[in-house]
Amino acid sequence: MRGPRSSFVSLLIVSLALAAGGALLAQRGQGGGRGQQANRVEIQEGQECPPGMTEVRHLQCQAPADAAPSIVDYRPRSTVVAPEHLVPKAKYPVVDVHTHVTETAENMPKMTQEMDALNLRVLVNLSGGSDPEQVKRKVDAIKASPYKDRFRVFANVNWNGAGGPGWKEKALADLEQAVKNGAIGLKIFKGLGLSDKKADGSRLHVDDPDLDPIWDLCARLNIPVIIHTADPEEFFQPLDYKNERWLELNVFPGRRYPQDRYPSFEELMKERDAMFAKHPKTRYIAAHFAWYGNDLPRLSKMLDAMPNVYPEVAAVLYEFGRQPHASREFFIKYQDRVLFGKDTYEPSEYPYYWRVFETTDEYFDYYRHYHAFWKLYGMGLPDEVLKKLYFRNALKVEPGLPQSGWPQ
Numbered sequence: 001m002r003g004p005r006s007s008f009v010s011l012l013i014v015s016l017a018l019a020a021g022g023a024l025l026a027q028r029g030q031g032g033g034r035g036q037q038a039n040r041v042e043i044q045e046g047q048e049c050p051p052g053m054t055e056v057r058h059l060q061c062q063a064p065a066d067a068a069p070s071i072v073d074y075r076p077r078s079t080v081v082a083p084e085h086l087v088p089k090a091k092y093p094v095v096d097v098h099t100h101v102t103e104t105a106e107n108m109p110k111m112t113q114e115m116d117a118l119n120l121r122v123l124v125n126l127s128g129g130s131d132p133e134q135v136k137r138k139v140d141a142i143k144a145s146p147y148k149d150r151f152r153v154f155a156n157v158n159w160n161g162a163g164g165p166g167w168k169e170k171a172l173a174d175l176e177q178a179v180k181n182g183a184i185g186l187k188i189f190k191g192l193g194l195s196d197k198k199a200d201g202s203r204l205h206v207d208d209p210d211l212d213p214i215w216d217l218c219a220r221l222n223i224p225v226i227i228h229t230a231d232p233e234e235f236f237q238p239l240d241y242k243n244e245r246w247l248e249l250n251v252f253p254g255r256r257y258p259q260d261r262y263p264s265f266e267e268l269m270k271e272r273d274a275m276f277a278k279h280p281k282t283r284y285i286a287a288h289f290a291w292y293g294n295d296l297p298r299l300s301k302m303l304d305a306m307p308n309v310y311p312e313v314a315a316v317l318y319e320f321g322r323q324p325h326a327s328r329e330f331f332i333k334y335q336d337r338v339l340f341g342k343d344t345y346e347p348s349e350y351p352y353y354w355r356v357f358e359t360t361d362e363y364f365d366y367y368r369h370y371h372a373f374w375k376l377y378g379m380g381l382p383d384e385v386l387k388k389l390y391f392r393n394a395l396k397v398e399p400g401l402p403q404s405g406w407p408q
């Protein structure tokens, strides 16, 4: 153990050495270790260390003695010893409002077993299709099975020819028929705004007035619209070493949106939020927490201004898990607005959500290492908030869900 006296002595020695050795010592390191031959470089206030170096003391950079591992090879094991509360099964039954599995007579028996183990009561397949006959086949397969209360289907819209002659009439008629055929909502994929084109070849903006009748029809049919607009903001930013998603964008280069070919994140947010505001009677579910999970103040502002918008948590668990206190406050404040969704149906991954929402565990791993270089922390949400997040809000926003048999 180093006592205050020995600390003082070391400090004195270092001070003397620095005073005596001046620039030479600054280059060779403070010594005292086991023969460290480290290079030290001084920097100015506001500067960063050169590549390969780290700031070891205020304004002093040093390179590690060994070559530094790459970010894929550096896998430190945590030495934290703390209670673990794994949550294989959610505390209350759950509606997953965001999935893409097409249910068939073959896959439903196994899926419902997996869902029971997780306490997932209803899965909502957002990929019903834009052809009302296709929607009908999917709905009928569910209705003909013993699992008719476990699955629901959303319809889609075909944007081909949007704004051109006859497009609007067909899109509206197809959507209305799809709902008659059993669709309980409309899903809008991220192609709207990013890549879908109008009949005249121009980019189809999320807030294009040609789409207004679609949103109005959803209000009249009393069905929600779940919309995925843009992607994480970093996907639109330069791919440098400051980019939080550097690894992901290098493993999956197709996820980048080079700014010479795509609209900016802000442009897309502006269009979507204008569309939300213009249709206050339409209920919108903002998929992936509107991509504002890393900016909860911004999302607060939007939710305060637009009571028709409901954020859904699919694929952004890493945002809540890295700021559990702010997230907890947010989920409590907006407990009547938040919905559960997962996007990728992978039974092994759901328990990570349950653990973040239900426990106060600390410093545990996420299931996608390339997303989050950080650990997750639990939010410890109160039971009443969990119930709203897991099923109550979904039952309100999506009247086509099975409405009975839920806990009080």
Ligand SMILES: [Zn+2]
Binding pocket: 098, 099, 100, 126, 228, 343
């Ligand atoms: Zn999705």
